[in-house]
Amino acid sequence: MSSTATLRSDALVLSSDPIHPANLICEFCRMFYQNGWVTGTGGGISIRDEDKIYLAPSGVQKERMIPENIFVMSFKSQEYIRRPLSLKPSACTPLFMAAYSIRNAGACIHTHSQNAVMCTLLFDEVFEISSIEQIKALPRITRPGNMWYSDKLVIPIIENTEREEELESSLRVAIEKYPSATAVLVRRHGIYVWGETTWKAKIYNEAIDYLLELAIKMKQLGIPTVKDV
Amino acid sequence: MSSTATLRSDALVLSSDPIHPANLICEFCRMFYQNGWVTGTGGGISIRDEDKIYLAPSGVQKERMIPENIFVMSFKSQEYIRRPLSLKPSACTPLFMAAYSIRNAGACIHTHSQNAVMCTLLFDEVFEISSIEQIKALPRITRPGNMWYSDKLVIPIIENTEREEELESSLRVAIEKYPSATAVLVRRHGIYVWGETTWKAKIYNEAIDYLLELAIKMKQLGIPTVKDV
Amino acid sequence: MSSTATLRSDALVLSSDPIHPANLICEFCRMFYQNGWVTGTGGGISIRDEDKIYLAPSGVQKERMIPENIFVMSFKSQEYIRRPLSLKPSACTPLFMAAYSIRNAGACIHTHSQNAVMCTLLFDEVFEISSIEQIKALPRITRPGNMWYSDKLVIPIIENTEREEELESSLRVAIEKYPSATAVLVRRHGIYVWGETTWKAKIYNEAIDYLLELAIKMKQLGIPTVKDV
Amino acid sequence: MSSTATLRSDALVLSSDPIHPANLICEFCRMFYQNGWVTGTGGGISIRDEDKIYLAPSGVQKERMIPENIFVMSFKSQEYIRRPLSLKPSACTPLFMAAYSIRNAGACIHTHSQNAVMCTLLFDEVFEISSIEQIKALPRITRPGNMWYSDKLVIPIIENTEREEELESSLRVAIEKYPSATAVLVRRHGIYVWGETTWKAKIYNEAIDYLLELAIKMKQLGIPTVKDV
Numbered sequence: 001m002s003s004t005a006t007l008r009s010d011a012l013v014l015s016s017d018p019i020h021p022a023n024l025i026c027e028f029c030r031m032f033y034q035n036g037w038v039t040g041t042g043g044g045i046s047i048r049d050e051d052k053i054y055l056a057p058s059g060v061q062k063e064r065m066i067p068e069n070i071f072v073m074s075f076k077s078q079e080y081i082r083r084p085l086s087l088k089p090s091a092c093t094p095l096f097m098a099a100y101s102i103r104n105a106g107a108c109i110h111t112h113s114q115n116a117v118m119c120t121l122l123f124d125e126v127f128e129i130s131s132i133e134q135i136k137a138l139p140r141i142t143r144p145g146n147m148w149y150s151d152k153l154v155i156p157i158i159e160n161t162e163r164e165e166e167l168e169s170s171l172r173v174a175i176e177k178y179p180s181a182t183a184v185l186v187r188r189h190g191i192y193v194w195g196e197t198t199w200k201a202k203i204y205n206e207a208i209d210y211l212l213e214l215a216i217k218m219k220q221l222g223i224p225t226v227k228d229v
Numbered sequence: 230m231s232s233t234a235t236l237r238s239d240a241l242v243l244s245s246d247p248i249h250p251a252n253l254i255c256e257f258c259r260m261f262y263q264n265g266w267v268t269g270t271g272g273g274i275s276i277r278d279e280d281k282i283y284l285a286p287s288g289v290q291k292e293r294m295i296p297e298n299i300f301v302m303s304f305k306s307q308e309y310i311r312r313p314l315s316l317k318p319s320a321c322t323p324l325f326m327a328a329y330s331i332r333n334a335g336a337c338i339h340t341h342s343q344n345a346v347m348c349t350l351l352f353d354e355v356f357e358i359s360s361i362e363q364i365k366a367l368p369r370i371t372r373p374g375n376m377w378y379s380d381k382l383v384i385p386i387i388e389n390t391e392r393e394e395e396l397e398s399s400l401r402v403a404i405e406k407y408p409s410a411t412a413v414l415v416r417r418h419g420i421y422v423w424g425e426t427t428w429k430a431k432i433y434n435e436a437i438d439y440l441l442e443l444a445i446k447m448k449q450l451g452i453p454t455v456k457d458v
Numbered sequence: 459m460s461s462t463a464t465l466r467s468d469a470l471v472l473s474s475d476p477i478h479p480a481n482l483i484c485e486f487c488r489m490f491y492q493n494g495w496v497t498g499t500g501g502g503i504s505i506r507d508e509d510k511i512y513l514a515p516s517g518v519q520k521e522r523m524i525p526e527n528i529f530v531m532s533f534k535s536q537e538y539i540r541r542p543l544s545l546k547p548s549a550c551t552p553l554f555m556a557a558y559s560i561r562n563a564g565a566c567i568h569t570h571s572q573n574a575v576m577c578t579l580l581f582d583e584v585f586e587i588s589s590i591e592q593i594k595a596l597p598r599i600t601r602p603g604n605m606w607y608s609d610k611l612v613i614p615i616i617e618n619t620e621r622e623e624e625l626e627s628s629l630r631v632a633i634e635k636y637p638s639a640t641a642v643l644v645r646r647h648g649i650y651v652w653g654e655t656t657w658k659a660k661i662y663n664e665a666i667d668y669l670l671e672l673a674i675k676m677k678q679l680g681i682p683t684v685k686d687v
Numbered sequence: 688m689s690s691t692a693t694l695r696s697d698a699l700v701l702s703s704d705p706i707h708p709a710n711l712i713c714e715f716c717r718m719f720y721q722n723g724w725v726t727g728t729g730g731g732i733s734i735r736d737e738d739k740i741y742l743a744p745s746g747v748q749k750e751r752m753i754p755e756n757i758f759v760m761s762f763k764s765q766e767y768i769r770r771p772l773s774l775k776p777s778a779c780t781p782l783f784m785a786a787y788s789i790r791n792a793g794a795c796i797h798t799h800s801q802n803a804v805m806c807t808l809l810f811d812e813v814f815e816i817s818s819i820e821q822i823k824a825l826p827r828i829t830r831p832g833n834m835w836y837s838d839k840l841v842i843p844i845i846e847n848t849e850r851e852e853e854l855e856s857s858l859r860v861a862i863e864k865y866p867s868a869t870a871v872l873v874r875r876h877g878i879y880v881w882g883e884t885t886w887k888a889k890i891y892n893e894a895i896d897y898l899l900e901l902a903i904k905m906k907q908l909g910i911p912t913v914k915d916v
Contacts, residue, residue: 040366040436061432112363114443121452133847133876134799137727149849149876160362162378188456189362189378203748207727214801220450221907223808227875269595269665290661341592343672350681389591391607417685418591418607449679498824498894519890570821572901579910618820620836646914647820647836678908 007083012052013067021047021054022067024198028109029056033063037111037209043190046096047107047198051075053100057087075100091164095171095192102175105194107201115212116191120157122219126178127155127185129211131227137207139200142180150229153211154178157185183208236312241281242296250276250283251296253427257338258285262292266340266438272419275325276336276427280304282329286316304329320393324400324421331404334423336430344441345420349386351448355407356384356414358444360456366436368429371409379458382440383407386414412437465541470510471525479505479512480525482656486567487514491521495569495667501648504554505565505656509533511558515545533558549622553629553650560633563652565659573670574649578615580677584636585613585643587669589685595665597658599638608687611669612636615643641666694770699739700754708734708741709754711885715796716743720750724798724896730877733783734794734885738762740787744774762787778851782858782879789862792881794888802899803878807844809906813865814842814872816898818914824894826887829867837916840898841865844872870895 013022025045032038032045044056055071056062071089072082078097083089090096092110099105119127129135130152138147147153156174161167167186174184182204183193193208195201215225242251254274261267261274273285284300285291300318301311307326312318319325321339328334348356358364359381367376376382385403390396396415403413411433412422422437424430444454471480483503490496490503502514513529514520529547530540536555541547548554550568557563577585587593588610596605605611614632619625625644632642640662641651651666653659673683700709712732719725719732731743742758743749758776759769765784770776777783779797786792806814816822817839825834834840843861848854854873861871869891870880880895882888902912 036439039439040363040432042363042366042436061428112439114439114446117361117443118446118450121447122450131847131875132804133873134727134729137729149847160360160378186362188360199748203727207729210723210726210799210801214804217801217805218808221805221809265668268668269592269661271592271595271665290657341668343668343675346590346672347675347679350676351679389589389607415591417589494897497897498821498890500821500824500894519886570897572897572904575819575901576904576908579905580908618818618836644820646818 007080008085009082010068012072012082013054013070015067020067021049021052021198022070025054025056025070026065026067028202029062029065032109032111035113035209037113038062039112042112043110044090044092045107045109046090046092048075048100048105052081053096055090055093055096057084058090059088092192094165094168098168098172098175099192099194102172103194104196105201106196107198108192108194109201109205110190110192111205111209112190113209113212115209115216116185117188118216119212120185120187120189122216123157126157127153127212127215129153129215129225131229132211132214134207134210134214138204139182139195140180141182150227152226153208155181155183155185155191155208157187160187160189236309237314238311239297241301241311242283242299244296249296250278250281250427251299254283254285254299255294255296257431258291258294261338261340264342264438266342267291268341271341272339273319273321274336274338275319275321277304277329277334281310282325284319284322284325286313287319288317321421323394323397327397327401327404328421328423331401332423333425334430335425336427337421337423338430338434339419339421340434340438341419342438342441344438344445345414346417347445348441349414349416349418351445352386355386356382356441356444358382358440358454360458361440361443363436363439363443367433368411368424369409370411379456381455382437384410384412384414384420384437386416389416389418465538466543467540468526470530470540471512471528473525477656478525479507479510479656480528483512483514483528484523484525486660487520487523490567490569493571493667495571496520497570500570501568502548502550503565503567504548504550506533506558506563510539511554513548513551513554515542516548517546550650552623552626556626556630556633557650557652560630561652562654563659564654565656566650566652567659567663568648568650569663569667570648571667571670573667573674574643575646576674577670578643578645578647580674581615584615585611585670585673587611587673587683589687590669590672592665592668592672596662597640597653599640608685610684611666613639613641613643613649613666615645618645618647694767695772696769697755699759699769700741700757702754707754708736708739708885709757712741712743712757713752713754715889716749716752719796719798722800722896724800725749726799729799730797731777731779732794732796733777733779735762735787735792739768740783742777742780742783744771745777746775779879781852781855785855785859785862786879786881789859790881791883792888793883794885795879795881796888796892797877797879798892798896799877800896800899802896802903803872804875805903806899807872807874807876809903810844813844814840814899814902816840816902816912818916819898819901821894821897821901825891826869826882827867828869837914839913840895842868842870842872842878842895844874847874847876 047054053073074081096108099108131150135147156178158170185191193205195204276283282302303310325337328337360379364376385407387399414420422434424433505512511531532539554566557566589608593605614636616628616632643649651663653662734741740760783795786795818837822834843865845857872878880892882891
């Protein structure tokens, strides 16, 4: 168990290295804010570095976060080893942990992207799209390498709950049921995307949002998102 | 009553502190301009710091404002304690004052957001949306804490008038009639949003604009904005 | 008549003052590029300072312009007093001159805004909108002061021609026929907007583009752009 | 054949000149990323400088590229004279080479623009648009000078393949069959655009994307993209 001194330690989050997890979380949040993905304190991101899980706090303006705001949790003990006293831990924490424990993810992104929300209103149990070049940016997971152009991308959609932490069990079920998915959509809420590394999580999130946006446009024009091959 | 010397005083608005109200007003206006919320001199923002009400001037390019352009009014005396001689006070001033006096707000934002204008063309007496995660960024006001996911957000819509100051009485009526609203839409005009602090007003404005934008997309696809629960 | 030495003079365009016309033209073009108004070398801007008319050149990437690229013409003699030898003068020059001579404008902006092009496909002889707050940012011209909220903004639409300079006569006719217009739309082409000063031309262009964008959204939803009052 | 030492040489890509091809590729990729054209590692760009072909690598985040990441190939020998050992060459390389060899291009751009993808879903064998001023930014190629306003822009659409390099033969056929085209669309994939110089390729790509976007809006409103004249 961590001492109060450790819980206040800045050494875990202060670094001059721009790709230190605490710096990357802040940089990504500024970028996600520009994209409308973390509007009004919504959304967040977590990065894993071996036993250390770095987490953006709850309820803060994501584009104004500084490394001192970051929580750090031990993956093994599931206890905070750094906890800013004036801030609340993110309600997404158990959801990020599911991606780390079930999929051995290196980073997990949660956004309130309007493209994600709209697709959960336009699709039923799963989001599906095929035969779009951008699909090749996504992993197949159950086999090595990325998806092919004509592969069908399937992202499960789970129902939202009143409290974010209540999503954990259905998220875990969806991750187990769709072993080749690298993301889960949450109805009327947003999306969780994870990857083996921080960069891959970022790339997957971008590529998926591109496909969600394209799918909405296709639906509006009556074009099926899954192509007969 | 203030002397002319006081009215010209720069000490009230010049500060090296980036979160001084005069600096924040300028920073927010630049940000709002990027979002298309204060196009062509429209819109504005006011911040209250105890007895001092800081106000952006009328008819200036909001993205080019500097602290010297800011008006300061005493909340108690309702008189200007700083008044840039070459500028006109904002016609929004009595509207901002309504939020300060009725709701004890800490800041008030006015935008010409196209999402706001469009929603006043698509909704009748009130804007309504429910069961969207982003709603949780908004306050319940009449009870402590924020709204729940399945709560219905209701924002009253008042009719526009030829002169902005003529909106005051209907705005006051709407604020009284909808005690849990933290915003009022103005038909074919825009929106007023306020909050307990500057940061909360900013977050509420962002979250509401996100919901207004989403509601337009839902309407276009024939999806009701209020969900049966 | 100007000497070759004068034609190469940089003194007319090099200034450390950020609001010198040559600097403002470059700054505005970068901003217009971000807005998609001068994509792919399209569009331009001209500023008048007493007898000197500053003009962006033809066929250059507007966002990469530097003051050395600017042409300067004498309003009185209609001859260039500075002419960068490697560049071509803008084909818009006679159109800008029409705004200067007929309306005594201080600046004139030309964009290929998609909102402008779309409105020329959705409206017939004139673009019309009324009862939108943003209209109040625009001048009445034939009477002092700005437009009222319920005033109807009318912008004439002229037919495009193969060569830009061939637009001059119909532009002049439109300016004369619509004495209260501060802009002319060109079918399938874009828009010309002018104002008494550089800042006013910028504000009018922004406010009009906002109204053009809003009108397209209203048309798509079957809402009339002119309101019965 | 190049020695290993040459293959690691940084001298080919490190320069303080901002318009050195390696610097321009990085700058353009950052700009294209902002436009959503190279989302999630998609897309790319190549510049030719006499015998040297500069190429962005495969599978990297295009907005974070640095000159050290650039591949350089000899046009004559078709062999790499610089090859970053940790990166993969772009699968677009044979497609860029087609533009260099058949059309003597100076630069070639490939994007995953959603406007391009949508137009390949809305048009059949070719994309066509006429009588839009922006067309005048594009070259006629088979005759000197640029297109006229009323000229019809025709861009061939080829079918996508599972592997990007498999596009080469149909791309070559399309380039030969449409001698006045400066671009080829790839169904459900994106677009290839080339030009005599780097700047012209950039301008053509921008002007074409503007026209693709406009064509989608016209289609949605039932307006034909080709005008009877």
